């Protein structure tokens with residue numbers, strides 16, 4: 001599939017090459033020039049496929065260079081480590097409200113779904129390019145991407161990966177998962193600052209010709225495992241098809257009938273994948289964009305104005321959504337305004353004035369596909385408790401944000417359309433806060449004791465990945481300042 005840059009439509013690239021390149025040289029993101037539309041019959045024909053089979057079908061649409069049998073091998077091995085037989089279980093909370101559990105991979109967060117595929121796509125891209133260079137993966141993380149990328153790329157040939165996370169910006173369990181990462185090719189640093197500082201630091205390296213030169217001189221080409229990489233986005237499109245087909249199979253949806261999708265959102269990758277699935281013909285009604293107290297996206301959809309001016313970065317119990325500059329939104333903006341010149345202008349305004357106004361350009365029909373809402377911290381906690389007590393389901397704080405906004409939308413509209421909430425992390429990654437929400441917090445500040453307690457309180461089993469973590473040695477202890485990120489990288493390669 002041919003992709004173009006959001007900031008310069010003359011820049012085109014094949015999907016597989018874009019996986020290696022990550023971001024376009026002038027700072028734009030790669031988007032499909034056109035998305036093929038599947039018919040209702042074509043979609044329903046995939047009803048009985050297993051998850052890896054469905055993934056092979058959908059991913060082959062994007063990566064035409066990879067033959068379908070080969071793609072199937074890749075998807076099968078990518079999802080072999082998931083601890084649920086269906087890979088992505090769909091569970092019913094109540095009438096017309098479902099969750100799809102995306103967190104059964106090695107790091108217990110939805111990022112695994114894409115990050116178990118990305119290294120395999122990258123290996124194919126390297127093979128095709130016949131390059132002799134090594135690849136350096138640079139990643140900024142708000143908690144879950146980092147660990148999932150480290151797991152995905154651990155001991156992959158000709159690849160080194162450096163992960164930066166905001167010191168104090170991630171949960172104890174997330175931090176432990178990262179600092180205990182094994183593999184000779186993995187490097188992890190805490191950066192003094194918040195996620196946006198960390199992400200901006202990484203973005204600056206990607207667009208700094210001098211930095212890129214120094215990295216090339218060491219024999220590495222730069223690539224990214226962040227959700228701006230098209231190799232991250234495409235595997236996420238698959239599970240919306242999956243959810244839809246499972247609901248049809250179970251009779252919760254009639255064939256052709258629309259479902260809504262509610263997504264706890266940070267960098268706008270997950271919900272953009274739903275938007276792409278819809279553009280490919282999947283009957284999705286509303287795209288429900290759920291934010292935490294960092295509700296820049298809620299305001300964006302309500303006011304058609306993206307502004308981080310005077311907006312304080314708020315640390316919440318859903319840290320993977322603590323983001324003010326939502327990178328993937330640029331892809332939606334590009335689609336809604338339909339002009340690279342306008343995207344350039346808007347992104348320049350974001351950089352210079354910390355805001356942009358999209359209202360003069362917006363495609364009203366496309367904008368109306370979205371419903372946006374947010375959950376405050378008390379609302380998030382109340383939702384965790386309510387869902388546990390009323391629906392018998394234990395959800396993590398990110399998922400709770402999604403459920404809260406989904407329920408709000410359903411209450412406003414009568415709740416006649418089945419709605420699937422993306423459940424993005426295991427509650428065990430955030431045991432302390434979940435216990436607190438259930439009003440069962442104890443004096444423990446040890447993340448493992450909290451996880452054990454949560455298992456007792458909820459009657460759900462402690463995931464093996466959590467208990468195993470306890471035995472692991474801490475290997476990565478570096479804490480650095482933002483201006484030292486490049487030097488840290490150069491010392492490692």
Ligand SMILES: *Cc1c(COP(=O)(O)O)cnc(C)c1O
Nearest residue numbers: 144266267268269270320424425
């Ligand atoms: C990354 C993440 C999100 C946000 O997803 P985006 O694609 O960045 O919008 C939500 N929940 C969890 C648990 C995450 O790890």
